[in-house]
Amino acid sequence: MLVRNGWLLTMDPDGTELPAGDVLIEDGVITTVGQDLAAPAGTEVLDATGMLVLPGLVDTHRHTWQTPVRHLGAQWSLPDYLRELLFGSGRRFRPEDVYAGTLLGALTALDAGITTVVDWSHIQLSPAHSDASVAALRDAGVRAVFAHCGPIGAEPPAEAGPHPADLRRVRTELLADDQALVTAAMGARGPDFTGIETTAADFGLARELGIPITAHVASGPAGPHQRGIRAMADAGLLGPDLTVVHATGASAEDLKMLADHGCTVSISPQIELTMPRLGSRVVLRELLAAGIRPGLSVDSEAAAAGDLFTQMRFALAAHRAATPDGEPPLPAADVLRMATVDGARTAGLADRVGSIEPGKAADLALLRTDSVGLAPLRAAADAVVLAAHPGMVDTVLVAGRVVKRGGRLCADTARARALATATAEHVLGG
Template sequence: MKRILLRGATIVTMDRQGELAPGDLLVEDGRIAAIAPALDVEDAEVVDLPGHIVIPGLVNAHMHTWQTALRGLASNWTLLEYFRRMHAGLATAFAPEDLYIATRMGALNQLDCGTTTLADWCHNNPTPEHDDAALEALLSSGIRAAFFHGTPKPDPQPGQAPFWEVPHPRRELERLLRQHQGRPLLAIHAAVLGPHYSTLDVALHDFRMARELGVIASLHQGGGPARTPEGWQRLEEEGLLGPHINIVHGHALSDEQLQRFCALGMSFSAAAESEMSQGHGHPLTGRLRRFGRAPSLGVDLESVLSGDMLTQARVALGMQRSLDNLAYREQHGAIPPTTTIVTREALSWVTVEGARMLQQLDRIGTLAAGKQADLVVIRATDLNMQPVHDAVSSVVFHASLANIDSVMVAGRWKKRSGKLLAGDLARDLERLRASGAKITRALGLAH
């Protein structure tokens, strides 16, 4: 792989080097070889980037990518409507080819928006063929992916056990681990039910399985009453909690539980915009900060909202600032003298914390010599970005898809000069539309 020198950009490393303005970054063999104010390099392709900002590739820590063909369909649904209409309804009409095109196009959109690592939480996979289709789609997109193997959530049928009584299919997870072991851009993990959505026996089985297989176990927490209220206590007593457990949303956890889980090294992924829209409650951001921790962020549902991770950082930051400001005003009767959260912290939620949650902070999440060359080039000369006084604040509060000039994963360009490098997009978009139309017709929701 040839060497690439990015020259003259403002580089936001999110690492010990801080910001370089201007700075040079050398990519060699898929990794970052050096970052400095100026590099004298021979035999490298030079990309001149004055007026551009380079940031680490964004990490989407939680998304159900299989819903891409249903964009906007659930935008007016509460969580209860979503359970009924999506999991018990629309999800049942998906063939493997529907999962493939939704996952591929969802992953490509992530790249287009500056996300280089996607945690794909796949829980509409009733057969191995569905799993294989989703994984083929992720690999074809060129994104760095963590595939969280889940299970469908249909309504119970006569004579069948309800999904909350069914242990995670360990054999299928083991098959996927064997089949994809060693792929540089793909990791396999488990999307389990957890004690909020399963019986105690199922939760114990699934958490033991994750520990024995050495995978991250990610689970939803919240959204109505828990099926096993005492579940977390039992899991903790069995020694099954630790850094490999990821809680998504996290609502209904007490402060005592949250503090204990933080001490155990568990990770937390918020989906601020989705949570506020569908009725989960306020994101955990502020509660985690009180215990010295921070969330990773995810889009959650493109059937509800945009896949842009910078929007998620902005929404999560604005929501927590609002809560903090309100608490101060109620206590002191005045506007706070200073803000509680700076924009750099919000950018870390969609870079550093996402990498930490995936246990890949040694490889991604910041720009540093030796790490994977996953990065985003933002065109800061555009009308909506000028003038730039604070590069991080400009990225968090002003940048959008329109400003994402180029995206690199493991040293390879996936987007260049504003154009996604993804083959025949028109053909794939037609397949996506056809899939969405087929699924909605099957449930009588076609317009």
């Protein structure tokens, strides 16, 4: 395929921007980026005239299975979320409900130009639940890192033992190919939800299996089981294979420890600012000061929008609100990097996605520039951050395959909605 004559925001290390550029794709991989490229015989030409061409966006932490209960937690605090969803209706999710939620959530991501999702799946009540999660991700056609986690219980999980053994089966039988569209990770309960000994056992299993680790660590030194990041550092658990989610309670010293060990961080700006008891704080300014460029995430559609345009705007606003007079404001284009190349690094896929460069997967999002909300276009990256929304996403490619064309998903969306509706009726009681 040749993507012809689009306004390219490559997000490459040089920040290359081509107002009239082409992208040549072979076998799902970008081979050439330039202008006036020749189309080899038999090449499909995708006319991108009047469109912005971006790398597919990367969501670094999304509880995709929760999509059927979307928007019900708009007023929830963190304890409400834990009680009502994780310890409540979530326990009623059958494998078919996990499939329905994950399918609709993944399609929602694709519709919004998100081509890669770290699917933080803490609903593995049985091996069948795991199989359903993976099947839904594959059926949706999204690139995904399946972060397997057993259910987080209301009781102190220190007594629950290490990570469920089902992860070993998932890794060796379902997701053994690290180059496939869906790959494996551990969604570790982490020291906010269990003792440090169990955390160490979990991390040890992930490292034995050779998969990345992602863990919620929001509480800082006041957590119920531990002393947050410091506890992991003291136990020798920090490393470049670890993504810390939220970090809203982290101190400057905590963040320096993460940076010194090469850890990555995923932030969820909308939920972090609007969900009481999660911190009401986005540590973006502190992360950048520590030398950590975080990835962005939706977190849960129970209490947040399902697109990264919203998260970019919340992130930018949070940073600007925390910036003292006289200090230069964070450029909007830097936030777009967090949703693309920085997100790819956070997801452990920096060699594969996040920028439009030869050798990278052809994961692309094309936005219409003739929208009344974008025209006339001058500062392209700023326009995306300040004004873009899923309705402007015209075309989406994952590994060179078109999954959205002409503003419509190439999927059976009616089926996905019907399955999720049936799940909502089951888990919420009609």
